Amino acid sequence: MTQVLSALLIWAAGFALNVKLANGPAHDTAATRTAIPVIFGITILLMWELLVRGLGVPTVILPPPSLIAETFAANLGTLWQDFTQTILKGALSGYLIGILAAFGTALLVDRYDFLKRGLLPIGNFMAALPIVGTAPILVMWFGFGWQSKAAVVVLMVYFPMLVNTVAGLQDTTAMQRDLMHTYAATWWQSMVKLRLPAALPFIFNGLKISTTLALIGAIVAEFFGSPTQGLGFRISTSIGALDLGMVWAAILVSALAGTAFYGLMTALERRMTFWHASHRK
Amino acid sequence: MKKVLPVLTLVLGLIALWYVAAIPMNIKEVLTQAERDGATITPASAQERRDLSNLSLVLQNPGQIGQSWSTKRPILPAPHRVVAELYDSTIHEELTGRRGIVRSGTLSNRSLIYHGLVTLSATALGFAIGATLGIALAIGIVHSRVMDMSVMPWAIISQTIPIVALAPMIIVVLYSIGVQGLLPKAIISAYLSFFPVVVGMVKGLRSPDHMQMDLMRTYNAGQTTVLSKLRLPSSVPYLFASLKIAIAASLVGAIVGELPVQKGGLGARMLAGSYYGQMEQIWAALFMAAALAATLVWAISAAERATLKKMGMAQ
């Protein structure tokens, strides 16, 4: 009972602190902007811990954060193997292949108007479909190893990347194209000097969307068959064994990997599109 | 009209490519079958064939090419086989099957119509919950700086993590406390559609510019008036854009949610197909899922066009 009460107290205290910070004089500083979500996150974690303990929630339903952290720390080796299998081998290789393939197609589509008119509607259509459903087929074709996961990821990132890149390559004004025309620039010159740089914001948008899709593809494909490691495998077998601490630890790894992957792309984007209106200081 | 010819050409090209690809992919199965039926094939033993590439097997046995489009256990079923399976497991099953709607009065549990509806209802319920909560949270975020600063960073971070990995756990945990059927899948769908709506809707509610907001202030309008007269109307295009993403995510959530508990739905059909090596069944379920996704996104686009036209915002 005291734990439930203190959970409510902590909630009230955290909320009061945030209200004070958010409406205080320093609410627009970078420190406050970071502090408030962190305080919010910590409050939620503490409440989770105290409520699970105080109300006696069985760990098979919801393990407390401390147990998840313990499992995480005790199984670093296993989780690292899972990370290598799913993220580095499956997701990353598929991501690279898919991105490059989409990029090559986008250049072709841009060059030939017939392809643009034909492929773009198909690409837009495919981008909305549940491509993850191809996972069982690809697992049967390419086996249980990381290759089948990479294949699913290729299909998942291909269409969003294609659509974004093509849109980006078209995002130049008539005046900018006329300027290249007055220089009698070749197709390749105007591609490298004008259209690729102008397309970068769109390309990065595609790259960022694709990071999450890549992880989803790699993890879900493992539900259809995998070797005895990998995050998807870990999640599904640990559920079977009702080892919820391990399930949450694996989810934590995929969440961290997803955020890091996305963060990396955002950092790269900031460096390369510093000139774009949304990043200027 | 300018698009029809290129799209048609490419689709036909893809189908042709599919037929061509089916030949080398299915050739080993075809040859094994032909050998059993007493046909002469080169090389004769399965042992020798194992070491040869599919392409050279095709070249050595050109007479068997036609078989690769009709073999019983294909690695890549030919398009017409998928269409036939789709017909068999929908219209044919319901009209003539023992458990079909004509003979039994209820949808057959072997038909894709039944499984599609199972997935659709979970998708729709989850989408409705997720979108409603998402809009509500977005309104809260726009009006409260505390909520904005505490919740918004997490909403954005949550977009970067593969939430779908949570699906099997949610299903199994809820199953263990006795909640099963539609609701657990709908919760996953709701969860997946929630965040895109929050992020899109916050952007939309904040889209009125300074001048438009200042105009409201000159009228001394209260927050509710600003919300109903300015913020909500200007957020409509953003709302529909995020609803399209949300419904697609919602469908993926429902399908993945059907994997751990084999109680019907397109996801269950796919997993069953992959257990028993029934390629045609997987493809048919996949096509059904694609058709469902296309219909749902199309429905939202239609609603978007109608709404924007009614509001006079259509281009």
Place this chain on the structure above:
Amino acid sequence: MTPQTTTDAPVIQAKHLDLTFQTNDGPVHALKDVSLDIPKGSFVSFIGPSGCGKTTFLRCIAGLETPTGGTLTVNGMTPDEARRARAYGYVFQAAGLYPWRTIGRNVALPLEIMGYSKTEQAERVAKVLDLVELSGFDKKFPWQLSGGMQQRASIARALAFDADILLMDEPFGALDEIVRDRLNEEVLRLWARTEKTIGFVTHSIPEAVYLSTHIVVMSPRPGRITDVIHSPLPKERPLDIRDTPEFIEIAHRVREGLRAGYLE
């Protein structure tokens, strides 16, 4: 209709030029029977209400539009050949600098495309930036500069490869009058120093009169030339020349020409 030609052959020569756009509402005669000789070293302004074809004519010279009738030569070649020979620099209505390139690299853009060596690029960039008084700004990004400075950089970009024709399409239309006055002075000084042939589209009467040796008055529907006025003003033109009777007299003629085009 032809301006007083000097002894040289005209750099740009249009004979009975027609350009008709096919639109959903039927054909639009953007240019009809336009004939004009532009002598070497002259400063020709095109003035007229919107739709009179002044920009279209400039774009025809640049090979950005293709006339549907008549002949047009630039340096004795077709406009498209002239474009391939990089015979002219073109300044657009907006600066259109690439935001991902510094001012220096923006000015170097045509030089990179045309294959100049790195050292020559650096020399020319420094020279033209000095010409438009932007030395010291080569490391800045366009969005860190004011609108007037951006437009000066775009003029530097057009000058960088030293073509002897400069085509300017309402280059100062988006700038305020004070900045515009300064840039007008600067363009005149530039013209005097480089002795280029300049084609200049504007809708400002004082700007046209102040800058030009020849003022081509155009009118719409169909787009055509109604008058070509040869300016008697001296080559040296301080800003206050705009208060002299001669200046006011020419401005009056231009205004009359524009009005006549309307009344027809």
